[in-house]
Amino acid sequence: MLRLSRLSVRFADRVVVDDVDLAVGPGEAVGLIGGSGSGKTLTALGVLGLLPATAHATGSITVDGAELCGAPERRLRRVRGSRVGFIGQDALAALNPLATVGRHLRIPLRGHRGLSRREAAQECAHLLDRVGLPAETATAYPAQLSGGQRQRVAIALAAAGRPGLLIADEPTSALDPLTQAGVLGLLRDLPPADGGARPALLLISHDLAVVSQVCTRLAVMHAGRLVEEGDTAEVIAAPRHPYTRALVASARALAA
Numbered sequence: 001m002l003r004l005s006r007l008s009v010r011f012a013d014r015v016v017v018d019d020v021d022l023a024v025g026p027g028e029a030v031g032l033i034g035g036s037g038s039g040k041t042l043t044a045l046g047v048l049g050l051l052p053a054t055a056h057a058t059g060s061i062t063v064d065g066a067e068l069c070g071a072p073e074r075r076l077r078r079v080r081g082s083r084v085g086f087i088g089q090d091a092l093a094a095l096n097p098l099a100t101v102g103r104h105l106r107i108p109l110r111g112h113r114g115l116s117r118r119e120a121a122q123e124c125a126h127l128l129d130r131v132g133l134p135a136e137t138a139t140a141y142p143a144q145l146s147g148g149q150r151q152r153v154a155i156a157l158a159a160a161g162r163p164g165l166l167i168a169d170e171p172t173s174a175l176d177p178l179t180q181a182g183v184l185g186l187l188r189d190l191p192p193a194d195g196g197a198r199p200a201l202l203l204i205s206h207d208l209a210v211v212s213q214v215c216t217r218l219a220v221m222h223a224g225r226l227v228e229e230g231d232t233a234e235v236i237a238a239p240r241h242p243y244t245r246a247l248v249a250s251a252r253a254l255a256a
């Protein structure tokens with residue numbers, strides 16, 4: 001599905017993602033965890049082909065075998081939305097305030113999937129149902145929804161083109177704990193599309209409690225490097241790298 005091999009990102013002579021190898025298999029949920037500035041977001045932006053113009057990426061990023069590192073914008077456009085969906089931290093900033101939820105959803109449904117107007121309306125209701133929202137949400141504007149409802153819309157939007165991989169970057173950090181739990185549960189158990197498979201998930205967070213609720217595998221980033229990777233329960237039970245040990249200890253202290 002997704003494979004990063006020796007991915008590095010640098011700004012001038014400063015290396016901010018350093019030789020990262022990571023794979024996410026079909027349907028798998030992998031958590032990419034690390035402190036502020038560790039390179040998580042730039043790794044995700046690399047996969048989406050959205051690195052800042054001043055960044056220089058080397059190595060390999062493949063999605064379903066297609067090489068994206070250094071790929072022309074035309075190929076990256078085809079991948080975004082239809083093979084890889086993205087959910088960011090701030091749905092309000094990502095959504096057009098003047099467009100209804102239905103209008104947002106129709107763009108990938110008609111553009112990526114080529115559905116007719118009528119099919120798109122049916123699929124829109126189905127997508128909203130998959131993320132736990134009533135069909136009437138289609139007529140609402142982003143500002144009329146709560147933060148949790150907006151993140152559910154963002155998930156529906158990311159899933160609309162039926163991508164095989166969803167990347168979620170701190171998708172719940174702006175939500176209260178109860179709403180956060182609902183959105184995390186949805187990311188973990190997103191019902192598959194009709195006749196389709198559940199998308200794989202790369203969940204980026206600095207919060208161990210968040211990723212451990214959703215992901216079966218963890219990859220830990222520190223200062224641009226992937227320092228530890230493994231089964232979530234095993235990493236938490238026996239962290240090897242000093243940074244992971246500190247992360248686990250602070251999560252335990254918070255939970256106590």
Ligand SMILES: Nc1ncnc2c1ncn2[C@@H]1O[C@H](COP(=O)(O)OP(=O)(O)OP(=O)(O)O)[C@@H](O)[C@H]1O
Binds near residue numbers: 035038040043
């Ligand atoms: N446009 C840019 N120009 C120069 N340096 C940048 C740019 N964008 C990010 N960086 C640097 O790259 C490093 C990694 O940034 P990145 O956003 O990937 O971190 P992160 O792990 O996602 O952190 P956070 O959890 O705070 O979002 C940081 O040190 C950051 O300052």
